[in-house]
Amino acid sequence: MTELHEPAAFRAALRQWLDENDLTPAEGEHSLDAHQAQHVRVLAALYDAGWMRYGWPESAGGLGGPDVLRAIVGEEVVGRGLDHPGPYSMLDVLAPTLIDYARPELAAEMVPRLLSGAETWCQGFSEPGSGSDLASLTTRAVQDGDTYVVNGQKVWTSFAQYAKRCILLARTGGPDVPNHEAISAFFVDLDSPGVTVRPLRTMHDVDEFCEVYFDDVVVPADRMLGNPGDGWRLAMDLLPYERSTCFWQRIAYLYSRFDALVEQVKRQGQVVDTDMGEAYLALHTLRCRSRATQHRLATGAKLGPDTSVDKVLLASAEQRLFDTVHDLLPGAIELDDTQWRTEYLYSRAATIYGGTAEVQRNIIARRLLDLGKE
Missing domain, CATH: 2.40.110.10 (Butyryl-CoA Dehydrogenase, subunit A, domain 2)
Incomplete structure (x- = not known):
């Protein structure tokens, strides 16, 4: 194992590279087209420097190393606000699926196109x-x-x-x-x-x-x-990627938005109160759970219905955070055309996308707690 295959050394080297290479998005550009252009820009730079190739198998154009290296790249990039979690997270859902199920020569041809930003998939x-x-x-x-x-x-x-x-x-x-x-x-x-x-x-x-x-x-x-x-099996095998590395990036983004909320509250002379403490606790609980899921996946464990817990915690934390924004920044949601308004409205769907909260709780009740169908 090379030095950069060790997670702590990899993170330190990546952080230094990001400090030295300015990938900051254009100021005030919040449209979907702008996000997509920034996504392509970031991927191209990371791929050319080699960072996007770590954690991926050499047979698909990668540089090898543990899967957790991919999570570190996503966490650093999304946490710094260099890329949005939505388009970025698709990499860690679709590329592993193609590697696992496509003809090897097709995966070897196509995966580098996705990782480098040359193509986007859905x-x-x-x-x-x-x-x-x-x-x-x-x-x-x-x-x-x-x-x-x-x-x-x-x-x-x-x-x-x-x-x-x-x-x-x-x-x-x-x-x-x-x-x-x-x-x-x-x-x-x-x-x-x-x-x-x-x-x-x-x-x-x-x-x-x-x-x-x-x-x-x-x-x-x-x-x-x-x-x-094999389609149903593929969909079930895709689920662990959707609820592990993909979630890790979303969590990094939510933490960055929590930090932005703290700064804005302080600028307005308000006191950081228990509402913010509850939002932080929800995020921290989610992160701890997701960390355990990441490590289980890294050891080769088969993830199953237990990831429904991760999904419920993500939805709860996301909505709690933006409910706190609503409560502490009067008018920021209802009256102002700000990023907070867009994110608050998007968070309403957190209990729907990726599996509804009702379905996830039924899975937890029936398959984890053995409570039956009633």
Whole structure:
């Protein structure tokens, strides 16, 4: 193991490099287009300097080392406000999935494009009527010789308007095949004929989410990820990445926003009170839980329904933080057109995105606490 494969040495060297290389975003640029341009800029710089390649296997263009090195890069970059957690976190969800399920030569070709910012990818899972009940999805892929023809619709597809590729779930099995065994996964080029992307503007006035329509889209059979019927397994294997490194970056961002709140409260001559203490405690509890999850994943542990606890804690901490902003900064949410307003509105969805709070609590009750279905 080289010196930089040791986490503490890696973090110290990365911090020094970030101090010496100015990747600060342009002042006052808060649009989604600006965030995406900054995301690409940061990835390109990190990749060229080698930092984005650590923690990834050499077979996919990486420099090796433990997975935790990827978490350190994300924490430092997002925590410093150099990149937003949304587009950045997609790396740690989609790249491992492609490495695990794609043909090795396809992963070796494509993963460096994602890590370097040359391409953006998206995740085509949820559908109208098939969000929490993913196994009921209706997008269908029908084999036609050495291709599949895809028809259907996806929704809540983050950053699809910028994406070059999509990891897509589609039904390939017939009506006699159980739902969980009838789903396959594909790596689809979004510039293929028949693909239509329509951004959705949400109540926080950002069109991060999209609808994506597939009308007779032809996908080469060798773009299937895994084997026919492996789609559900791929989705379940993706979940640990979504709730480990991905969460770690989100937590770093929330801590940075907590620090910004403390500074603003002090500037206004207010006292840091118990409300802020409760917000900090919620963040700290979440971080401790996520740290344990990170280390379990690093040791090769199989993550399962226990990550529902992480999801509930994340949603609670995020909403608690921005509720505190609402309480301590009068008018910042209702009257002022500030970043706080956008983030407060976005936090309302924290109990929905990535698995609703109700579903997560049911999983905890039934599968962790064995409380049954009633």
